[in-house]
Amino acid sequence: MDEATGERRGLKGRLAGLFAGRRRAPRLEAGIRVYAVGDIHGCTAEFDRLMDNILRDRAGWDGACHLVFLGDYVDRGPDSHGTVERLLAPPAGFEITCLRGNHDQTLLDFLGDASFYRSWKDFGGRETLLSYGVTPPRFEEPTALEETRIAFGSALPPSHLAFFRALPLSLTIGGYFFAHAGVRPGVGLEQQDAGDLMWIRDEFLMSPADFGKVVVHGHTPAAAPMRRPNRIGVDTGAYATGLLSAAILEADACRFLSSS
Numbered sequence: 001m002d003e004a005t006g007e008r009r010g011l012k013g014r015l016a017g018l019f020a021g022r023r024r025a026p027r028l029e030a031g032i033r034v035y036a037v038g039d040i041h042g043c044t045a046e047f048d049r050l051m052d053n054i055l056r057d058r059a060g061w062d063g064a065c066h067l068v069f070l071g072d073y074v075d076r077g078p079d080s081h082g083t084v085e086r087l088l089a090p091p092a093g094f095e096i097t098c099l100r101g102n103h104d105q106t107l108l109d110f111l112g113d114a115s116f117y118r119s120w121k122d123f124g125g126r127e128t129l130l131s132y133g134v135t136p137p138r139f140e141e142p143t144a145l146e147e148t149r150i151a152f153g154s155a156l157p158p159s160h161l162a163f164f165r166a167l168p169l170s171l172t173i174g175g176y177f178f179a180h181a182g183v184r185p186g187v188g189l190e191q192q193d194a195g196d197l198m199w200i201r202d203e204f205l206m207s208p209a210d211f212g213k214v215v216v217h218g219h220t221p222a223a224a225p226m227r228r229p230n231r232i233g234v235d236t237g238a239y240a241t242g243l244l245s246a247a248i249l250e251a252d253a254c255r256f257l258s259s260s
Contacts, residue, residue: 032174040069041077042083068178070217072235075103099171101181134152169197178216181198182204205233214230
């Protein structure tokens with residue numbers, strides 16, 4: 001091997017080592033396990049099955065357990081009301097965090113301004129209204145929309161309204177950053193915009209950037225959960241596929257669990 005070849009190989013080795021250091025496996029402290037659940041979208045049957053599987057998986061574990069829900073509890077599926085009821089009465093033995101998704105935010109937007117129904121109806125607002133016993137408006141003129149907004153505000157239990165209003169946008173545990181949609185590349189995790197945390201797609205999904213922590217997210221459905229060097233996606237489109245998924249994070253490992 002000549003000197004130039006040796007130098008090139010040495011440089012490649014140093015670069016590979018640097019890259020591996022930047023993309024080192026995220027770590028949770030010993031004795032901590034995290035279950036991160038994807039978008040439920042009012043699918044209570046799938047939610048119940050997944051929770052049964054999580055409880056079985058947790059059996060025998062005596063460490064700390066975090067249960068993180070990644071947002072989008074309403075819309076599309078048949079029982080948004082039932083989903084929120086379950087989230088308000090979670091099983092014992094977990095530290096629970098429910099994050100805010102774009103669908104959860106749109107519900108709040110509609111409560112503040114009836115005109116938001118014009119966009120909300122196209123991605124699940126009708127199903128949410130029906131689950132709370134409210135008839136969706138037949139026409140989109142302002143009076144009908146306002147009457148529906150008032151009816152929904154009356155039908156929404158105070159505990160549900162408080163739940164939606166209190167939802168945080170993100171959470172950090174160890175080497176992981178949890179957010180509904182993802183993060184904007186090039187922006188520090190503490191400086192992320194609320195809209196990006198709930199809505200971003202391609203700029204995040206296509207980025208090879210090291211975000212500083214591995215981002216665990218839902219929002220964009222896929223046929224199966226996926227693990228990339230910089231992100232973990234767990235939305236498997238439960239309302240369309242009948243498959244609700246969770247990532248299980250422990251030490252340096254990541255595995256997946258589903259409602260099937």
